[in-house]
Amino acid sequence: MQKGAEAVHSANPNVLVILSGLKYDRDLSFLLNKPVTLTFSKKLVYELHWYGFSNGQAWATGNPNQVCGQLVAETASKAGFLLDQGYPLFVSEFGVDMRGTNVNDNRYLNCFMGWAAELDVDWALWALTGSYYIREGVVGYEETYGVYNWNWCDVRNQTTLHKISALQYPLRGPGYTERRPHKILFHPMTGLCVKRCIRTPYKTQYNLHRHHFKWEAVSDSKMHLSSKLEDGTIVCLDVDSDNNVVTNNCKCLDNKNNKCDPASQWFKLIDSTRCGADKSFFLEINSVLKLVANNFLSSFGL
CATH class of the missing domain: 3.20.20.80 (Glycosidases)
Structure with missing residues (x-):
């Protein structure tokens, strides 16, 4: 060699x-x-x-x-x-x-x-x-x-x-220090990143604007992002068929189950020093629950 x-x-x-x-x-x-x-x-x-x-x-x-x-x-x-x-x-x-x-x-x-x-x-x-x-x-x-x-x-x-x-798209490295280091929430299944709004099917049951939820990476893949609601329900971030970010019951956490596919619920927090990519690089999210998104992202230091 x-x-x-x-x-x-x-x-x-x-x-x-x-x-x-x-x-x-x-x-x-x-x-x-x-x-x-x-x-x-x-x-x-x-x-x-x-x-x-x-x-x-x-x-x-x-x-x-x-x-x-x-x-x-x-x-x-x-x-x-x-x-x-x-x-x-x-x-x-x-x-x-x-x-x-x-x-x-x-x-x-x-x-x-x-x-x-x-x-990267x-x-x-x-x-x-x-x-x-x-x-x-x-x-x-x-x-x-x-x-x-x-x-x-x-x-x-x-x-x-x-x-x-x-x-x-290089996310960091020599020649790409366009801004201070920050976090991007990446969705591997689509190859897209997430904007700062999150839709949740639980919005009619909980006043999400008043509560802060702690999110953590779970499962062996470390790509499920999970939180516990007030009633003890465990939910994970997910992406629906229209590329909206939602919360759903976590899936495929049982390691004995080889039939399910957790890919829609896989997210990866990655470091970047770039100013931002083309709009096509981001998931389109129609929710107006900006405070929920801010609480979520701030729990990871974003």
Whole structure:
């Protein structure tokens, strides 16, 4: 590894040097005990690959909250620690079945989106190709992970592409200090962020303008944001089919349940130093309960 890095640097001292890991580039943990020693600095990048199938069918057969929590922790121990050491971590391969019918991939992507947005990592998507001249001995082999469809004439899945495009927007880092650090509430399933208004089906039962509710991250995924109402009812933030933020009963908190999908209730608080993105980056919320939203956001220091 050192010899290869030094060879690249010698050939061109002006380019970044990217180093890969083991086990299909999923494991860089060996660097904990044997860090790379080089003659140059400030241009070394480590890369990581992460797909839904990297862990077999774990997403489809397990509870998404539990699987997400376990695999995010695993990724932190095998690669994420490099960020704490000051190195850039480049997710040089990730992707999903763009047909949208692969449960394993769909569940994985929602977790990946929250993780990638929180860490603000750079990435490369597999793949652009819609098909190949020949692959694995098959002429016209279809690339179901491709952005384009088989004949390269249209985007295969506009919804998924729009969702992933949220990660193209740098949230912080060198050159992006446009304002003081602040929090953004990100919704991985849609790839959108939340404005400062929240609609609740409990508004006819409680005077929410007079009460402050404490919100906390629950479930193994740490992406359910939950609060207890006056009567003891536990509710979680949710997004309905019209992209309104609402509160509903929390779902999929039972780790034995692998049939439900909690993605609509997954939110991630992320740090940003940007002034704000295009309006299409934000969930549209029609509620006028601004005080409720302010109470919620202030409970997280926003």
